[in-house]
Amino acid sequence: MRKIWRAAVDAVTPYEAGKSLETLVAELGLTELVRLSANENMLGASPRAIEAVRREAASIHLYPDGGSGALRDALARGLGISPAQIVVGNGADELITLIALAAFEPGDEIVMPHPSFEPYATGANIAGARIVQSPLAGYETDLDDIRRRATPRTKAIFLCSPHNPATTIIRREPLVAFLDALGADPPLVVLDEAYHDFVDDPDYPDGVSLLAHYPRLVVLRTFSKIAGLAGLRVGYAIASLEAIDRFNRVRAPYNVNRLGQVAALAALEDPDHAARTRKFVLEERAYLAAGFEHRGIAFAPSQANFLLVRVADARHARERLLAGGILVRDGAAVGFPGHLRITVGTREINERLLKLLEE
Numbered sequence: 001m002r003k004i005w006r007a008a009v010d011a012v013t014p015y016e017a018g019k020s021l022e023t024l025v026a027e028l029g030l031t032e033l034v035r036l037s038a039n040e041n042m043l044g045a046s047p048r049a050i051e052a053v054r055r056e057a058a059s060i061h062l063y064p065d066g067g068s069g070a071l072r073d074a075l076a077r078g079l080g081i082s083p084a085q086i087v088v089g090n091g092a093d094e095l096i097t098l099i100a101l102a103a104f105e106p107g108d109e110i111v112m113p114h115p116s117f118e119p120y121a122t123g124a125n126i127a128g129a130r131i132v133q134s135p136l137a138g139y140e141t142d143l144d145d146i147r148r149r150a151t152p153r154t155k156a157i158f159l160c161s162p163h164n165p166a167t168t169i170i171r172r173e174p175l176v177a178f179l180d181a182l183g184a185d186p187p188l189v190v191l192d193e194a195y196h197d198f199v200d201d202p203d204y205p206d207g208v209s210l211l212a213h214y215p216r217l218v219v220l221r222t223f224s225k226i227a228g229l230a231g232l233r234v235g236y237a238i239a240s241l242e243a244i245d246r247f248n249r250v251r252a253p254y255n256v257n258r259l260g261q262v263a264a265l266a267a268l269e270d271p272d273h274a275a276r277t278r279k280f281v282l283e284e285r286a287y288l289a290a291g292f293e294h295r296g297i298a299f300a301p302s303q304a305n306f307l308l309v310r311v312a313d314a315r316h317a318r319e320r321l322l323a324g325g326i327l328v329r330d331g332a333a334v335g336f337p338g339h340l341r342i343t344v345g346t347r348e349i350n351e352r353l354l355k356l357l358e359e
């Protein structure tokens with residue numbers, strides 16, 4: 001028999017995104033369903049981004065700018081770095097795959113917290129690399145444990161801050177000590193900052209500012225959360241010139257579509273929308289946290305636009321919420337059984353959610 005499929009792909013589990021919102025609404029016979037399971041932006045996208053997409057629709061018969069040049073220029077200006085240190089991807093998801101394609105080989109070890117954002121493991125598995133899991137210490141990333149698991153065979157370490165699904169951050173001092181301890185010839189350290197815009201802890205480090213000292217660092221960011229462009233798929237990596245050159249070699253020629261590029265550019269030109277989103281998330285996160293505390297419900301100290309909440313029977317609680325028109329993520333699906341992962345909603349939705357959980 002001819003062997004068609006790569007053995008490494010046997011280890012890959014397809015990403016389970018769940019049923020579409022439309023399918024669920026139809027199946028449950030609901031008039032409305034609020035999705036608090038995907039950490040989307042409850043305020044929607046910037047009106048400027050929506051207008052940019054409308055204008056760009058007339059040009060969708062033309063290929064996009066393959067290098068996302070205007071977007072990289074704008075990002076670079078804002079970050080105070082060179083555009084050559086940025087690659088834009090079809091969501092931060094694509095960048096995780098590009099890192100694996102460019103760097104991982106069979107036999108490499110890829111260290112990551114457990115649980116963590118699933119695509120890290122997918123990238124490692126696709127490449128035939130070996131996943132080395134470092135258990136979280138409660139809800140916190142255990143940097144000492146990760147360092148102990150790093151060996152000369154370690155090709156990359158994934159860190160996520162704020163962590164999905166645990167919601168916690170890695171603070172500046174321990175992160176710098178960790179990076180220093182990896183020595184002069186460290187593995188790649190991928191610092192996933194998808195939720196960095198929602199952090200209010202003053203000890204949160206800016207990953208981009210660390211790049212000058214730690215050239216093996218790769219920082220990931222996205223327009224899906226703060227900018228509300230999840231449906232258009234735009235993320236970016238900031239790294240050394242060498243790393244970006246390698247990622248460019250393995251990416252598809254036109255990996256980011258026209259609508260995504262113009263919408264992301266327009267989002268950068270609307271800092272008020274980003275500020276509104278941040279203010280909204282911080283206020284409503286505090287409101288939910290106070291509501292959980294008041295009801296004796298335990299949760300992780302969140303710095304993200306979602307909370308990880310401990311419940312006695314997560315499956316039952318999720319079903320109860322679903323019947324009430326609110327979709328949340330069962331923690332069991334993201335490595336936290338006995339928990340629900342809940343995106344910060346609007347005040348009206350949060351009130352409903354607290355009431356339903358109380359019942």
Ligand SMILES: Cc1ncc(COP(=O)(O)O)c(C=O)c1O
Binds near residue numbers: 038092224234
């Ligand atoms: C930690 C983390 N990294 C990356 C991503 C992917 O972001 P994008 O929508 O840009 O692919 C997500 C999305 O939920 C995430 O939670």
